Amino acid sequence: MPSPSPAAAQAIVPADIDPVAISVDAVALRAGLARCGQIVARHQRELTRLDTILGDGDHGDNLVIGFRAVDELLADLPPETTPGEILRAVGHRLVAAVGGASGPLYGTACIEAGFRASDTVILDGPTIAAMLDAAASGLARRGRCQPGDKTILDTLAPAAAAFGDAIAAGAGARAAYAAAVREGRRGMRATRDLVARRGLAMRLGERSVGHRDPGAVSCLLLLCALGGR
Numbered sequence: 001m002p003s004p005s006p007a008a009a010q011a012i013v014p015a016d017i018d019p020v021a022i023s024v025d026a027v028a029l030r031a032g033l034a035r036c037g038q039i040v041a042r043h044q045r046e047l048t049r050l051d052t053i054l055g056d057g058d059h060g061d062n063l064v065i066g067f068r069a070v071d072e073l074l075a076d077l078p079p080e081t082t083p084g085e086i087l088r089a090v091g092h093r094l095v096a097a098v099g100g101a102s103g104p105l106y107g108t109a110c111i112e113a114g115f116r117a118s119d120t121v122i123l124d125g126p127t128i129a130a131m132l133d134a135a136a137s138g139l140a141r142r143g144r145c146q147p148g149d150k151t152i153l154d155t156l157a158p159a160a161a162a163f164g165d166a167i168a169a170g171a172g173a174r175a176a177y178a179a180a181v182r183e184g185r186r187g188m189r190a191t192r193d194l195v196a197r198r199g200l201a202m203r204l205g206e207r208s209v210g211h212r213d214p215g216a217v218s219c220l221l222l223l224c225a226l227g228g229r
Contacts, residue, residue, distance in 0.1 A: 024123040029083045030074055033090060035225035037067035043221060050214035054196065059102060059214040066098035066106075083123055087114030087131075102215055105139050105152055106222075112138030125167040125176060132160035132180075147187070150194040152215035159184030159223055177227050184223055188216040 024032075040047065040063040047060030073093045077086060091110030094103050116134040120127055136157045145151045147158070162183035166176035191213040 024083065024128065025121065026079075026081060026083050026086060029086055029123075032226040033067075033070060033074060033086075035228060036222050037064075037071050039221050039225040040064055040067055040218065043218075047214050047218050050212060050217060053211050054214060056100065058100060059218065062099045062102060063218060066094050066103060069093050069097035082117070082119055082121055084114045084117030084119060087111070087117060090114075101143065102152070102218070105143050105215070108142040109135035109139045109156065125173065129160075129164035129167045129176075132156075132163055136160040148194060150191045150196040150213045150216070152213075152219045154187040154191050154194070154213065155184045155216040155219035155223070158187040159219075181220075181223060181227070184220050188212065188220045191216045 040060065044060035044064050047063065048057055049060075051057050051059035070090050070093055073089060074086070077089065081089075087110045091107040091112075091114060093107075094110060095107035097103065098106065113131040113135040116131045117123060117127065123131070136153065139156060140146060140153055143151060143153065145153050147154055159180040163176050163180035166179045171179070189212070192211060193209060194213075195209055196213070
């Protein structure tokens with residue numbers, strides 16, 4: 001099946017998630033991270049095109065470099081590495097390998113999620129909700145940003161909140177994930193009408209309106225890859 005475009009990816013809701021309960025182990029996490037590398041490679045040109053308008057034109061290229069480094073890291077980690085340890089290692093690798101702002105931001109998000117996972121071997125719904133919240137909070141601190149600033153956080157924050165709210169309300173995995181993707185998609189789409197308040201796009205002022213933030217788009221793609229096939 002061909003990979004969806006960034007626009008088409010907005011509607012992805014994986015069909016292979018247990019509709020009753022979430023249980024993510026290290027094997028599933030490794031598979032999700034591998035899909036992240038694949039999806040950014042497939043959408044490298046589009047992500048870089050978006051960044052050419054608002055940034056310095058290397059977002060897709062940098063993410064490809066970063067997730068290639070992640071693939072190498074995962075190959076070297078022993079099988080018994082826990083999900084939290086994997087995420088912390090991945091976060092540090094992204095900070096080191098990815099240029100621009102996206103490396104520190106995505107890296108911090110992974111590190112904070114990994115710390116929240118602690119030494120848990122099987123991640124359940126409430127744990128994943130707490131990890132997403134920690135990732136969003138860590139990214140906000142590192143980027144000194146908030147929702148509405150036209151950044152990655154405009155996708156991640158509403159997705160994390162929606163997932164957590166759904167789990168707290170007793171929703172199953174499919175419903176929680178669908179809510180996260182839906183709200184993340186809504187946040188990403190909303191960046192088109194925002195004035196950039198952080199990053200290189202700030203220099204454009206009002207001229208940044210009318211363009212989706214490349215980080216918000218890549219964040220949605222990564223969320224889809226982590227939860228998809």
